[in-house]
Amino acid sequence: MSHCHPATVEESSETALVGLVGNPNAGKTTVFNSLTGSFQKVGNYPGVTVEKVTGAADIGGHKVALIDVPGLYSLEAASEDERVALDVIEGRVRDMRSPDLLVYVMDASNLERNLYLFTHLAEARYPLVVALTMTDMLESEGARVDTRRMSDMLGVDVVPIVGHRGRGVRQLREAIDRNLKSPKRAERDFGFPVALEKRVEELCEQLALAGLDYPTSEVRQALLGGRSDVIRRVEEMPRLREAFEAAKADLETEGPLRPGLEAGTRYDWAAMVQKAVVRRTRPPKRLSPTDRLDWILTHRVFGLAVFLAIMYLVFQSIYTFALPVMDAVQWTFGRLSDLVSPALAGSPVIQSAVVDGLIAGLSAMMIFLPQILILFFFITLLEGTGYLARAAFLMDRLLGWCGLNGRAFIPLLSSFACAIPGVMAARVIPDPKSRLATILIAPLMSCSARLPIYLLLIGAFVEPQFGAAWAGFALFAMHLLGLLVAIPIVFVLNRGLIRGKSLPFVLELPPFQWPKWRDVWRTMFLRGKVFVKIAGTIIVAMSILIWALLYFPRPAGETAIYESQYATLPAEAREKVTQENFVQRRQIENSYLGRFGKTIEPVFRPAGFDWRLSTAILAAFPAREVVVPSLGIIFSLGGDVDQHSGDLRQALSEATWPDGRPLVTPWTAVGLMVFFALCCQCMGTLATVRRETNSWKWPLFMFAYMTALAYLAAVGINQLGRLVG
Amino acid sequence: MDNHRTDGLKFSGLRQGMRARVVSVCAHCPDVRRLVEMGLTEGTEFRVVKVAPLGDPVEIEVRGYRLCLRKGEVAGIEIEQVEAAR
Ligand SMILES: Nc1nc2c(ncn2[C@@H]2O[C@H](COP(=O)(O)OP(=O)(O)OP(=O)(O)O)[C@@H](O)[C@H]2O)c(=O)[nH]1
Ligand SMILES: [Mg+2]
Numbered sequence: 181m182s183h184c185h186p187a188t189v190e191e192s193s194e195t196a197l198v199g200l201v202g203n204p205n206a207g208k209t210t211v212f213n214s215l216t217g218s219f220q221k222v223g224n225y226p227g228v229t230v231e232k233v234t235g236a237a238d239i240g241g242h243k244v245a246l247i248d249v250p251g252l253y254s255l256e257a258a259s260e261d262e263r264v265a266l267d268v269i270e271g272r273v274r275d276m277r278s279p280d281l282l283v284y285v286m287d288a289s290n291l292e293r294n295l296y297l298f299t300h301l302a303e304a305r306y307p308l309v310v311a312l313t314m315t316d317m318l319e320s321e322g323a324r325v326d327t328r329r330m331s332d333m334l335g336v337d338v339v340p341i342v343g344h345r346g347r348g349v350r351q352l353r354e355a356i357d358r359n360l361k362s363p364k365r366a367e368r369d370f371g372f373p374v375a376l377e378k379r380v381e382e383l384c385e386q387l388a389l390a391g392l393d394y395p396t397s398e399v400r401q402a403l404l405g406g407r408s409d410v411i412r413r414v415e416e417m418p419r420l421r422e423a424f425e426a427a428k429a430d431l432e433t434e435g436p437l438r439p440g441l442e443a444g445t446r447y448d449w450a451a452m453v454q455k456a457v458v459r460r461t462r463p464p465k466r467l468s469p470t471d472r473l474d475w476i477l478t479h480r481v482f483g484l485a486v487f488l489a490i491m492y493l494v495f496q497s498i499y500t501f502a503l504p505v506m507d508a509v510q511w512t513f514g515r516l517s518d519l520v521s522p523a524l525a526g527s528p529v530i531q532s533a534v535v536d537g538l539i540a541g542l543s544a545m546m547i548f549l550p551q552i553l554i555l556f557f558f559i560t561l562l563e564g565t566g567y568l569a570r571a572a573f574l575m576d577r578l579l580g581w582c583g584l585n586g587r588a589f590i591p592l593l594s595s596f597a598c599a600i601p602g603v604m605a606a607r608v609i610p611d612p613k614s615r616l617a618t619i620l621i622a623p624l625m626s627c628s629a630r631l632p633i634y635l636l637l638i639g640a641f642v643e644p645q646f647g648a649a650w651a652g653f654a655l656f657a658m659h660l661l662g663l664l665v666a667i668p669i670v671f672v673l674n675r676g677l678i679r680g681k682s683l684p685f686v687l688e689l690p691p692f693q694w695p696k697w698r699d700v701w702r703t704m705f706l707r708g709k710v711f712v713k714i715a716g717t718i719i720v721a722m723s724i725l726i727w728a729l730l731y732f733p734r735p736a737g738e739t740a741i742y743e744s745q746y747a748t749l750p751a752e753a754r755e756k757v758t759q760e761n762f763v764q765r766r767q768i769e770n771s772y773l774g775r776f777g778k779t780i781e782p783v784f785r786p787a788g789f790d791w792r793l794s795t796a797i798l799a800a801f802p803a804r805e806v807v808v809p810s811l812g813i814i815f816s817l818g819g820d821v822d823q824h825s826g827d828l829r830q831a832l833s834e835a836t837w838p839d840g841r842p843l844v845t846p847w848t849a850v851g852l853m854v855f856f857a858l859c860c861q862c863m864g865t866l867a868t869v870r871r872e873t874n875s876w877k878w879p880l881f882m883f884a885y886m887t888a889l890a891y892l893a894a895v896g897i898n899q900l901g902r903l904v905g
Numbered sequence: 906m907d908n909h910r911t912d913g914l915k916f917s918g919l920r921q922g923m924r925a926r927v928v929s930v931c932a933h934c935p936d937v938r939r940l941v942e943m944g945l946t947e948g949t950e951f952r953v954v955k956v957a958p959l960g961d962p963v964e965i966e967v968r969g970y971r972l973c974l975r976k977g978e979v980a981g982i983e984i985e986q987v988e989a990a991r
Contacts, residue, residue, distance in 0.1 A: 254942040292968040293944050406932050439932035444946040447968070454969075471954075480958045573973050577959035580975065586962065610939075684936045684978035686943065689964060689971040 196360050197245045198237075199268055199279035200311075201301070203294050204251025205690050206287040207313035207343060212248035214343035215352070219702055221601075222344075223563035224693045225590060226251060227608035230261040232268050240357030247279065250607075253293075255300045255397075260607040260615070269306070281307045281359050283352070288325050288340070289314045289691065291458065295450035296443075298334065299370050304395055307363030309355050310338040316345075317691065322462035330457040335367040344696050370449040372400070372441075375434065379403060379427040386423055387414075397442070403427060406439035470566075470691040477567065483574050490567075494558045495659055496652035498551050499635070503648075505550040506635075510827065513543030533727055536816045541723025544812030544828055545715045545805070548632040549708060555628050556707045557700060559597050564695040568593055572687055582667050583674030585614040586685045592618065592666070595625035596659065599865045603872055610686075617673050619872060620882055621666040623865050626659045626857055632808040633856045634658050640829040641849040661857050665889070719809050726799060726813050729773035742766040768814075787855070787891070788848040788898035790837060797855070804861035847901025851894040859890035914986045916976040919963055923953045924987040934981030944968040950987055 200208045204226030213220055216235030221228055233248045249268050250261035257263040271278025284301060286294040301308060315325060331338040337355045341348030372380075380400045387394055387410070394410050402408035403424070414420045431437055438444075476482055517539045524531035562568055568590050576586025587609050595602030602622040609615040626634075634655055643651040742763040746754065749762075757765075768774050769791075777791030784794040792814045800807035808828070815831040835843040844852070860866070860883045869879040914925060927949045931937050944967050945951070951967040962973045 253939070256938070256942070258939055290970045293970060296942070296944070407935070407938065438947075440930050440941070440947040443941045444948070447944060447946045447949070451968070474955065478955055478957065478964070480956070483958050573957055573962065573964060576962050576973070576975065577957060580961070586973070586975075684939070685962060685973070685975045686939055687962075687973040688943075689973060691971075 195236075195243050195245050196239075196280045197247065197277065198239075198356060198360070199282045200246065200248045200285055201265065201269060201282050202251060202285035203253060203287060203290070203297060205688065206251060206285045206290075206294060207311075208251065208285040209248055210343035211283065211285055211311050211313065211341060211352070212246060214341075214346060214349045216246055219706060220248060221703075222696075222699060223568070224566040224690050225563065225569040226688050226690070227261060227587075227590065227605065228563075230264070230604050230607040232264055232273070237353070239353050239360070244356070244360070252297060254297060255304070255395075259610040264607075281309060281356065281363060283311050283356065284308050284336075285311045285313060287314050288312050288318045289321070291325075291454040292447065292450045295453055296446050298366075299446045299449065300397060302334070302336075302366035302368055303370075303397055305366075305368075307359060308336045308366050309352075309359050310334060310336055311348075311352055312338055312340045313343065315340045316342050316347075317693075318458075319461075321468065322464065323458050323460045326457045326459055330453070333367065333453050333456065336364045344698065370446055372445050373434075376400065376403070376431060376441075379431060383423060383427060386420060390417060390420060401439070401442050403431065404437050404439045404441055406442060468691070473692050474570070474689075477570050478573055483570075487571055487574055490562075491659070492653075492656045494555070495656040496649075497558075498554045498631070499638070499652040499655050500648060501554055502550040502635075506547050509547045509549070510543065513539060513546070514827075516543075529731070532731060533724065536731075537723050537727025537813055538720065540812040540816035541719055541726070541809035542715060544809045545632065545719050546712075548635060548808070549711055551631050551635060552628050552711050553704050553708055555631060556597065556704050559594075560700045560703045561695050562593070564693065564699060566690050566692045569687060569689045573689060576685060576687075578667075579670075580685075582671040583614070584617055584670050585609050585611055587687055588614060588618040591622055592625055592663070595622040595627060598627050598629070599623040599625065599862065600868045603865065603868045606872070613674070616873065616878070617670050619869055620673060620878065621670055623860055623862065623882065623886065624662040624666045624669070624858065626662045627862075629803070629805045629862070630658075630856055633804070634853055636808055636811070636828060636832070637844075637849045637853050640833045641844065641846050644833070645846070658853055658857055661854065665858065669885075714805055718803065719805065722799070722806050723809055723813060726773065726810050729776075730768060730771045730814065732772060733770075734767065738767065738770070739763055784894075786898065787851055787894035788845070788901070789852070789894075790843055792835070793843075793852065797859075800856075800861050802861075802863045804856065804859075807856065807861075845901060847898060847904075851897035851901070854897060855890045855894040857890075858886055858893055860886035914984050916963070916974070916979050916982075916984065919953045919956070919976070921953055921956055924950060925953070925984045926950045926987050928983040928985050930983075931981035936978060937981035940974070940979060940982065943972060944970075945982060 209222045215237040218235045237246045249265035327338045339352045402410035517535045572586045572589040575589045591602045591605035606618040642654045746759045746762045777795040781791040796810040799810045866879040951965045955964040962975045
């Protein structure tokens with residue numbers, strides 16, 4: 181960091197390091213993506229980026245390392261994501277020097293506040309280039325920025341850029357190149373009183389002599405009587421304290437010192453620049469498109485209804501749109517096993533491994549790719565338009581009652597896609613207590629990995645009885661459940677377990693934007709790729725493992741024993757089950773996994789789960805994605821369906837207990853879904869929580885409470901079902 | 906700027922469409938610093954765009970952008986109502 185005495189710019193033969201900094205939601209990541217060609221996540225709400233990301237850009241024929249960081253409102257970090265950004269800017273990251281140049285990404289439609297942070301960076305003498313984003317938005321509102329004038333006033337290059345359209349990218353490259361070679365000196369006179377500035381400079385020098393390296397802004401703040409660390413340090417040094425007191429007394433002769441002067445002067449300057457550089461081409465409309473949309477979206481009465489309606493529509497369409505595609509995927513895999521099966525008939529073991537293991541596992545998983553894509557389509561849409569920030573505004577009061585911050589709602593909604601980025605996004609919550617509470621409940625939100633099990637069970641048990649409309653509603657209800665359960669849990673957490681004070685809720689509502697369709701398609705594509713990759717690696721491996729554990733051991737002569745057992749069954753029992761099915765079932769029960777399942781069955785018996793369901797549940801603890809493929813294999817090998825239709829839905833609805841009662845009743849189905857909704861079955865999340873909270877205590881706690889909750893809820897539902905009948 | 910009188914307006918008294926001005930900001934309240942940095946400096950005027958469905962938070966327009974705050978959490982900022990110029 182540059183202080184009272186000018187810092188020397190480090191000369192290095194290595195690649196230059198350029199940092200992208202600016203206010204939250206200013207468009208930093210969009211600029212980063214356009215310069216490096218990467219696909220980092222963008223979204224129209226503050227706090228999308230919460231971690232530093234580096235990429236390589238080609239600048240003037242050289243490779244330059246570019247680093248994108250979370251947004252900042254000031255050089256005083258209030259939250260963890262801001263701390264990440266400041267550490268990069270001020271060179272506190274291990275194995276990374278401070279950037280050689282900062283590209284200050286400035287939102288042209290929000291100049292005053294964006295200029296405020298500029299004054300801080302300029303005063304700290306960072307070498308700066310300004311990238312001016314959102315000029316297209318400003319134009320559509322009937323205004324434009326005189327960038328030449330602005331450049332004169334700021335003392336640095338100002339390059340307008342619309343990153344996602346590729347406009348201005350070349351010019352920005354050139355500007356970065358020029359400034360890396362010879363940086364410009366940014367304006368540092370923001371109109372503070374001359375007498376004050378003289379004193380600040382003197383004190384700075386004295387502090388530096390005493391080995392205390394404080395930025396001028398901090399010293400000024402201290403002189404004006406604001407909160408500052410300097411005061412505390414100076415108290416310990418009588419000579420410096422005297423100098424401080426003298427300076428203060430001297431300044432007070434001209435009038436009382438007001439701490440508000442520090443920010444006030446900067447903002448006055450910002451307002452002055454804004455007025456000078458923004459030209460209106462036509463008068464502003466009385467109501468902007470954002471106002472019109474907000475009228476209904478954050479309406480006193482309709483706002484919450486609209487929120488629920490939006491969520492409902494999302495899940496209803498996931499259910500409806502995907503059905504035909506699902507059937508097509510199903511059909512394809514069915515054909516595949518029909519084709520492969522005869523070819524492998526020579527070797528029953530391999531045939532079973534491929535058909536009952538690999539194909540059954542993969543098809544059970546891949547069939548859900550369409551829904552996952554649709555879910556991400558909607559999530560990206562909500563993130564890209566700016567609705568998420570509105571949802572947080574609507575929900576703040578509700579969350580406030582249970583001690584959460586409204587900002588928590590954005591990480592929670594992101595967790596509907598996946599809890600891992602959700603947990604990380606909790607960094608934007610300034611208040612540590614609220615942040616921890618948010619982290620602990622984020623995995624209760626129903627992530628996309630739970631979608632397959634819901635769809636499977638709803639498809640097998642809700643839709644046949646109640647029709648597609650209710651099926652869609654059931655899916656919506658399952659997603660609402662996590663949110664509803666989270667509320668009392670947070671309430672309890674805040675009362676008892678988490679200690680600390682609360683910090684205020686401050687949230688910026690950005691203007692609405694049209695979704696950037698390229699971003700939407702790209703996110704869907706990347707997400708689809710991740711899904712297929714998981715299917716292609718973890719699921720293939722797990723499928724083979726589970727198949728093997730279910731198939732072996734098959735001692736010679738086993739079949740004969742079971743056949744003779746079948747012969748001794750009473751006639752009415754033999755009517756219910758064919759010999760082939762009976763033998764198959766006994767074989768499965770006698771497999772490694774079967775025997776293991778039988779041992780643990782009593783644990784899940786109260787919830788109405790037999791050893792097959794219990795085994796699938798246990799297999800899913802490392803990653804819940806595994807559950808549906810496991811079920812696919814278990815019921816393909818040990819299902820009661822004669823032909824291997826590959827239709828897991830059918831297999832589940834026809835499965836029975838040994839005494840012939842149906843295995844999965846509608847109650848069990850609900851119990852199973854609720855179990856998966858509440859259970860903590862994701863190692864990735866636990867590892868992330870461990871990293872974010874820096875302790876084992878919280879991930880362990882999370883695992884324990886979620887698993888207990890899931891188990892108790894499943895048991896409760898099953899017992900209720902038995903009472904009701 | 907120094908001879909402002911407060912007319913006792915509180916954030917809790919803000920209604921949709923009202924205009925108000927920041928009269929003074931508590932220098933030592935830790936929670937206020939962020940709000941000042943976001944533009945609520947002394948003398949700044951703002952407009953109440955919306956009060957959320959359950960009465961809190963409020964959305965204000967300040968310095969050309971929209972900001973949400975909880976009424977109870979801005980105790981360190983004193984405000985006064987600004988008569989709408991007709
Ligand atoms: N119209 C328009 N939209 C832009 C422009 N630049 C970025 N956006 C949009 O503005 C929103 C914010 O962009 P991001 O790149 O995510 O902003 P950021 O500064 O990285 O945000 P944080 O990571 O949250 O601090 C997204 O919806 C972008 O699509 C621009 O020049 N014009
Ligand atoms: Mg970003």
